[in-house]
Amino acid sequence: MKAVNPYLNFNGNTEEAFNFYKSVFGGEFATIMRFGETPGCESMPETEKNGIMHVALPMGNSILMGTDVPKSMEQVKFGTNSSITIDAESREEAKRLFDGLAMGGKIGMPMDDMFWGAYYGMLTDKFGVQWMINFDTRNV
Known part of the structure; x- marks a missing residue:
């Protein structure tokens, strides 16, 4: 792939x-x-x-x-059926992307160090799109 x-x-x-x-x-x-x-x-x-x-x-x-989506078609209903995951190249990039996407949106899980070895956070942006931002801290 x-x-x-x-x-x-x-x-x-x-x-x-x-x-x-x-x-x-x-x-x-x-x-x-x-x-x-x-x-x-x-x-x-x-x-x-x-x-x-x-x-x-x-x-x-x-x-x-x-x-x-044209109005003649079934309108989009955003929900919990999809997320976009971004693997950042640094802690700083992860924080910058998270903060940018969070503007006007809703934070589900603030950026923090996680037990699995990542700096990670989740949010839904102001357009209803769900994002997961991840930086693998084990390979630093």
């Missing part, structure tokens, strides 16, 4: 969410496509044509991807 890349679905606020993630992780979008620019979406309601059909934000060796 070369990589596992998370793909997030949003109810019309993908651009806001990905600009937030870009502010936390840095980098530039590899791709950002709108429904109105996409073949086959000509008959889509004008109010949805500015929505994000596909966005890709490189993060290390992975890519965080997402889309707006």
Whole structure:
């Protein structure tokens, strides 16, 4: 397996969410496509044509991807069915990413040293996406 890349679905606020993630992780979008620019979406309601059909934000060796779900489809219901885990390269990076993602969100488990040898924390960001931040302290 070369990589596992998370793909997030949003109810019309993908651009806001990905600009937030870009502010936390840095980098530039590899791709950002709108429904109105996409073949086959000509008959889509004008109010949805500015929505994000596909966005890709490189993060290390992975890519965080997402889309707006058109109102004509079943709307996204965020819950406890998925999390994104980030293995940080340092304690400082883990803390920076955790603090950035926690802005406006809800901390489930603050960053702390864990019995299994990691500096670890859990949170749900302001868009309802669950994150687990991990730094393996055994290999320092």
